Amino acid sequence: MSTSSTVHSTSRNFKNNARDQLANEDLQAALNKARGHFVDGRTTARDNLPEFDALRGQARDIKDHTLEHLDFYLEAYEEKVRESGGHVHWARTAADAQRIVLDICRSVGAKQVNKGKSMIGEEIEINKALEADGIRPIETDLGEYIIQLRGELPSHIIAPAVHLTKAQVETSFRENHTELDPDRVLEEPISLLDEARTILRKKYFEAEVGITGANLLIAETGSSIIVTNEGNGDLSQLIPKVHIVLASLEKIVPTLEDAATILRVLARSATGQEFSSYTTLSTGPKRAEDPDGPEQYHVVLLDNGRTDMIGTEFEEMLRCIRCGACMNHCPVYQSVGGHAYGWVYPGPMGSVLSPGLIGVDEAGHLPNASTFCGRCEEVCPMHIPLPKMMRHWREREFESHLSPGSARVGLGVWAFFARRPRLYQLATGLQMRMLARMGRKRGRLSSLPLAGGWTKYRELPAPQGRTFQSRWRSGERVR
Amino acid sequence: MSDGPRVALFVTCLVDLFRPSVGFAAVKLMQDAGCTVEVPEAQTCCGQPAYNSGDRKDTIAIARQVIAAFEGFDYVVAPSGSCAGMISKHYPELLANDPDWAERATVLGGRTHELISFLTDVLEIKAVDAAFAGTVTYHDSCSGLRELGIHAQPRALLDGVEGLHLRELEDANVCCGFGGTFCVKYPDISNNMVANKMEKILATGAETLLAGDMGCLMNMAGKLQRDGANVRVRHVAEVLAGMGDEPAIGEPQKSEG
Numbered sequence: 001m002s003t004s005s006t007v008h009s010t011s012r013n014f015k016n017n018a019r020d021q022l023a024n025e026d027l028q029a030a031l032n033k034a035r036g037h038f039v040d041g042r043t044t045a046r047d048n049l050p051e052f053d054a055l056r057g058q059a060r061d062i063k064d065h066t067l068e069h070l071d072f073y074l075e076a077y078e079e080k081v082r083e084s085g086g087h088v089h090w091a092r093t094a095a096d097a098q099r100i101v102l103d104i105c106r107s108v109g110a111k112q113v114n115k116g117k118s119m120i121g122e123e124i125e126i127n128k129a130l131e132a133d134g135i136r137p138i139e140t141d142l143g144e145y146i147i148q149l150r151g152e153l154p155s156h157i158i159a160p161a162v163h164l165t166k167a168q169v170e171t172s173f174r175e176n177h178t179e180l181d182p183d184r185v186l187e188e189p190i191s192l193l194d195e196a197r198t199i200l201r202k203k204y205f206e207a208e209v210g211i212t213g214a215n216l217l218i219a220e221t222g223s224s225i226i227v228t229n230e231g232n233g234d235l236s237q238l239i240p241k242v243h244i245v246l247a248s249l250e251k252i253v254p255t256l257e258d259a260a261t262i263l264r265v266l267a268r269s270a271t272g273q274e275f276s277s278y279t280t281l282s283t284g285p286k287r288a289e290d291p292d293g294p295e296q297y298h299v300v301l302l303d304n305g306r307t308d309m310i311g312t313e314f315e316e317m318l319r320c321i322r323c324g325a326c327m328n329h330c331p332v333y334q335s336v337g338g339h340a341y342g343w344v345y346p347g348p349m350g351s352v353l354s355p356g357l358i359g360v361d362e363a364g365h366l367p368n369a370s371t372f373c374g375r376c377e378e379v380c381p382m383h384i385p386l387p388k389m390m391r392h393w394r395e396r397e398f399e400s401h402l403s404p405g406s407a408r409v410g411l412g413v414w415a416f417f418a419r420r421p422r423l424y425q426l427a428t429g430l431q432m433r434m435l436a437r438m439g440r441k442r443g444r445l446s447s448l449p450l451a452g453g454w455t456k457y458r459e460l461p462a463p464q465g466r467t468f469q470s471r472w473r474s475g476e477r478v479r
Numbered sequence: 480m481s482d483g484p485r486v487a488l489f490v491t492c493l494v495d496l497f498r499p500s501v502g503f504a505a506v507k508l509m510q511d512a513g514c515t516v517e518v519p520e521a522q523t524c525c526g527q528p529a530y531n532s533g534d535r536k537d538t539i540a541i542a543r544q545v546i547a548a549f550e551g552f553d554y555v556v557a558p559s560g561s562c563a564g565m566i567s568k569h570y571p572e573l574l575a576n577d578p579d580w581a582e583r584a585t586v587l588g589g590r591t592h593e594l595i596s597f598l599t600d601v602l603e604i605k606a607v608d609a610a611f612a613g614t615v616t617y618h619d620s621c622s623g624l625r626e627l628g629i630h631a632q633p634r635a636l637l638d639g640v641e642g643l644h645l646r647e648l649e650d651a652n653v654c655c656g657f658g659g660t661f662c663v664k665y666p667d668i669s670n671n672m673v674a675n676k677m678e679k680i681l682a683t684g685a686e687t688l689l690a691g692d693m694g695c696l697m698n699m700a701g702k703l704q705r706d707g708a709n710v711r712v713r714h715v716a717e718v719l720a721g722m723g724d725e726p727a728i729g730e731p732q733k734s735e736g
């Protein structure tokens with residue numbers, strides 16, 4: 001799998017990151033508040049649509065078919081984009097994508113770029129690249145705007161500021177919007193929204209370039225689709241002279257009909273809405289008869305390691321539509337939040353995708369930090385077997401001797417005995433009797449050498465005494 | 480000898496080592512239902528510690544050993560959704576490309592069941608003859624729930640236990656934070672998960688917590704006891720077998736075994 005030199009991740013520090021986030025009271029409060037909203041929303045949306053599960057199956061099949069004929073559909077798409085007057089740029093790496101975007105911006109002398117929400121923008125760190133080139137990126141999605149003010153990264157793929165409380169947002173607004181009346185009331189979420197809207201409205205007209213992501217690309221028409229709830233994407237892409245779509249290549253689907261099927265499961269899985277408030281299709285630049293629209297329309301198609309996943313045990317990950325349901329339902333994500341994961345994609349989907357994109361040596365903790373509870377797979381609208389693929393990463397790690405030495409030795413000793421039943425029974429029988437004796441008075445142990453991970457937070461229940469097998473073999477039966 | 484099915488008990492490593500009474504409860508429940516129960520000797524563990532650590536080679540060796548030891552029976556039954564799921568769902572996947580073992584793994588997988596669902600779905604037991612006075616709550620262990628679809632079965636049987644009142648647990652389907660080696664590799668996260676679980680358990684006001692998997696039970700019992708909560712924790716099979724008067728998990732034994 002390829003690694004990109006432009007990415008900065010702290011995934012190696014996952015354990016420490018997690019510890020910090022567990023101690024972060026604001027984060028814990030924010031997560032608690034959001035959790036019920038997402039989980040209940042999805043459940044209701046699913047219950048209200050009897051064909052929901054059938055649609056999931058169709059959505060999966062559409063993506064599987066597309067991935068099987070990926071080159072065909074991508075070429076067809078490129079052709080259609082060209083016919084409609086737009087340009088497709090192929091970017092093999094994050095650095096390529098950065099360079100392409102910068103070249104386009106420079107060609108029109110851009111000073112400011114307005115951005116709709118784009119995870120690919122995060123993946124290629126486009127804001128940093130723009131800033132280094134003297135171009136001001138303005139995030140127009142409310143959540144992205146908030147974290148841009150705070151100099152943070154998104155902590156969720158559809159709700160970038162989900163890790164913040166309302167009070168934290170209010171503080172950031174007061175610190176940044178100093179031109180406004182310091183005595184204004186900002187308690188309600190709606191007043192925060194209104195304030196952001198007022199500030200952003202002015203900025204929409206200042207940019208030369210608008211960058212958006214894409215939820216789907218349509219081979220049949222050469223269109224890109226974005227879904228938003230704020231309508232900010234429309235303003236970002238329609239007003240400036242140039243519209244750049246940043247998309248990874250697996251966003252492609254064959255037809256509009258296919259896109260409609262996927263959209264029917266997307267919002268329901270993400271927020272529990274039947275449909276997002278805005279579903280915007282763009283096809284090429286402004287035509288002669290159009291009243292408005294951009295003069296130039298560019299699509300940057302990013303690979304960045306994705307095609308390397310095709311034909312491997314990770315291929316199914318490319319079905320992901322970035323709905324976020326897996327993280328909304330993940331007890332690990334819900335404990336530590338998105339920043340702990342240390343790179344762009346958090347939660348179960350990130351635990352599978354990140355090792356593929358930045359390397360398992362960098363992101364190896366992520367697929368390990370799962371109980372395999374299976375809730376992510378259960379809710380994934382695209383039926384992606386996330387736990388199975390996390391296990392495959394562990395296998396790759398184990399094979400390449402990346403897993404920690406102490407764990408390997410422990411496992412090796414255990415496996416030696418597990419493969420030799422008689423020795424196993426002898427050894428465990430002795431151990432259990434010893435443990436039982438140690439815990440006889442209280443029935444449990446509060447500390448035990450080599451079991452610190454367990455007894456740090458829990459008692460260890462003492463064994464009842466002799467093992468079941470030894471009691472059974474010596475003739476004991478049910479009373 | 481009954482002429483009912485011949486069942487091999489896969490006792491599971493945690494029951495074998497920590498809580499043999501669950502094994503005896505499983506034997507009783509199946510014998511009461513007319514089964515002949517045997518305990519094959521060559522059993523250690525289903526291999527999940529290796530499997531979930533990415534050690535495919537050892538897992539496959541253990542899987543073959545289990546298949547060889549258990550394939551001569553009508554059924555294989557384990558008092559754990561997680562180990563039953565390992566044998567019934569994962570062995571066939573692991574050995575799918577092994578011409579000598581693929582078929583054997585699939586056949587054994589098809590005959591392997593988790594205890595409670597075996598009683599209700601295969602043996603079609605509607606009620607057990609047991610009494611247990613008190614209010615209990617029930618946690619759905621992840622593998623049993625999501626790999627094997629076990630949800631209604633334990634509730635149906637608990638419903639028939641005299642004197643038992645079940646109070647449902649909020650978020651009963653959310654992981655308790657055990658996850659095998661997860662709980663020792665990521666203790667801080669695991670602790671947060673089991674703390675959330677404990678909060679919901681306490682909110683039910685139940686005196687007893689039941690579940691069908693020893694790993695989850697030891698995790699929750701250990702946390703409840705560390706934090707001084709007064710909730711007793713038992714495997715559901717013990718209550719169904721009328722063995723609910725054993726000291727609960729982590730409580731002192733009456734006399735040494």
Ligand code: SF4
Nearest residue numbers: 320321323324326380
């Ligand atoms: S893996 Fe599935 S649930 Fe998670 S974001 Fe992707 S499509 Fe949604």
